[in-house]
Amino acid sequence: MAETKNQGETGFSEVRRAARLSVAPMMDWTDRHCRFLHRQMSSHALLYTEMVTAPAIIHGDRARLLDYDAAEHPVALQLGGSDPAELAEAVRIASDWGYDEINLNVGCPSDRVQSGCFGAVLMERPGLVADCVAAMIGAARVEVTVKCRIGVDEQVPEEVLPAFLETVSRAGVSRFTIHARKAWLQGLSPKENREIPPLNYALVLEMKRTYPELHVSINGGIGSLEQARDLLDQGLDGVMVGRAAYHEPWEILGRADEMIFGGGLSRDPFEVVEAMRPYIARHLAEGGRLHQITRHMLGLFHGRPGARAWRRTLSEQGTRDGAGLGVLDAALSHVARQAA
Template structure:
C-alpha cells in the first residue's frame, strides 16, 4: 500500500474502526537509518493500534530502524517480504526475500534483539518458479525459529519478472487452501491471510476456518465505510461507537483545519476520502467535487461540506 496508507488515510480509517490494526505504508530502513527521514514515522496518537511496516534486508540496519519505530511509539514492527515492485527488487527487499529465508530469519533475530515490541512478517507464498508447497513451510519454520510469532501471508505468488506490481495483485492465482494448511502445520504461529479479500463475510469465514487474522488492503481503501464500520462489532465483538461515513466526514473537519494551518493541502487528505460513499446515491458528485476542487489554493473545509451536501441531496432524490 505504498503511497496509499499514509497518516491522513490512517486517521480516517481509525475514525471508522477503533479496533482494527492499521499499518503504515512501507518505509525503507535505509531511508530512516542512512537518510534520516524520520518524518516518515510521524503519526497521530489516535491511530493506535498501529504497525510500522519496514522494507530492508540488512539485519543491522533493520534493527536500527526498528529501534527508531519503537522510539516513535509504534505498537508493532513488520518486515515486508511481499511487495513485488521494481524499486523493492532493486533494493533487495520485499518479495525477493522469499528467496532467502535464512536472511529473513537473521533480520527477525536482529530486530527482536533490538526492540521489545512485536516483530512480525508479511510474506507471499513464493516467487517466480518456487514451489509454494515447499518454500512456504520452510520460510515459516525459519522465521518461527528466529522468534517471529505473527505472520501475514498474501496467498499469491509474486512474479518478479514479467508481471507489473498491479498484475501481481490479480494475475497469480490465490491459494487460500495452502494458507489454511499452514495453520495446521504451525499451530503456535499467529497466522493471518491477505489477498483478494473484499468483504467482512469473507473475513468471518477465514476466522471460522481457524485463521487468527485477516488483512484487507485495497477494498478497505476504496470502500472504507463498508469494510471498517462493521468490523468492530462483527469481527471484534465490541460495541464501540463506530462513526458512519457522514459522521466521519464531519469528524475529519478539525483534522483538515489543523493540516491546512500547518501548510498542508486539502487534496493530501481528501484523496483518501473519495471512496467513503462508494455505491451510495451522491457518491459520484462527492468524488467529482473533491477531485476537481481540492487542489485549489483556497480549498478547505467548505469544499468538503459542499461535497457532503451533494451526497445528502443525492440520497433525497433517490428517496
C-alpha cells in the same frame, strides 16, 4: 512524534486481537492521513504504515517518515530492507515513536524493491530473513512480524512456504501475514502481481493447521467483511484487507467493530466526515493542502446516491490553491443524508 510507551500504546495481547482485521500497508495510500481516517471508522482494526526502508529511516527525514497521530493506535510500522544491522538500527530509531508492532516486508514485488534485495525476492533467502528478524527482535520493544508471499517465480509454494515459516519462526517470529498469491518477479508488474497469480487460500489455512502455535493472518483478494469473517471461522487468526478497505472504507471499517470485534465505534459516513473536520482544519492551519487528506475520503460514500458528485467535487476542487473546508461542505451537499 506520537506520545509513546515502552510497549507502544497498545499491549501485546491487544495488538494480536486487533490483528483479527487489519488494513494492509499500501504504498502511496496508507499514509498518516489515511490511517487517521480509517481510525474514525474502527476503534479496533490494526493499521499499517506504508513500507519505509531501513536506510531511509537511518539517513532521511525521520519526522516525515515516522510521525503519526496518537489516535491511530493500534498502528504498526512496516520496514523494508535486507541488511540485519541496518534493520536493527531502524528499529532502534523507530522505537522512540511508540509503534505497536514492527513488520518486515517479504512480499512486495516491485522492481525497485528487488534491486535493493528486499521484499518478495527474500522468499528465496529464508536464512537471510531469519538473520534480519533476529536482529530486529534484539532491537525492538514490541513484537516483530513478517508479511510474506506463498512463494515466487518457479518455487513450489507447498514446499517453500512451510520451510520459510519454520526457518523464520526459529529466529523468534511467531506472527505472519501471508499474501495467498505467488509473486512473479519477472514478467508481471506490481499491479498484475496483486491480481493475476491465482489465490491459494487453502495453503494458508493448511499452514495454520500445520503450525498451530503460529499466529497466521491471510491477505489477498478479500473484498468484504463477510468473506473475512468466514476465513476467521475456518481457523485463521487474522485477515488483512487491502484495496477494498481503501476504496470502500465504510463498507469494511465502518462495520468492522460490530462484525469482527463485537463492539466499538458506531458512526455513519456523515459522522465520519464530521469527525475529520478538526483534523483537516489543523492540517490546513499548519500549511497542508486539503487534497492530501480528502484524496483518501473519495470512497467514503461508495454505492450511495450522490457518491459520484462527492468524488468529483473533492477531486476537482480539493487540489486548488486555498481549498478549505468549504470544498468538503460542497461535496457533502451532493450526498443524500437519508441514504445513510
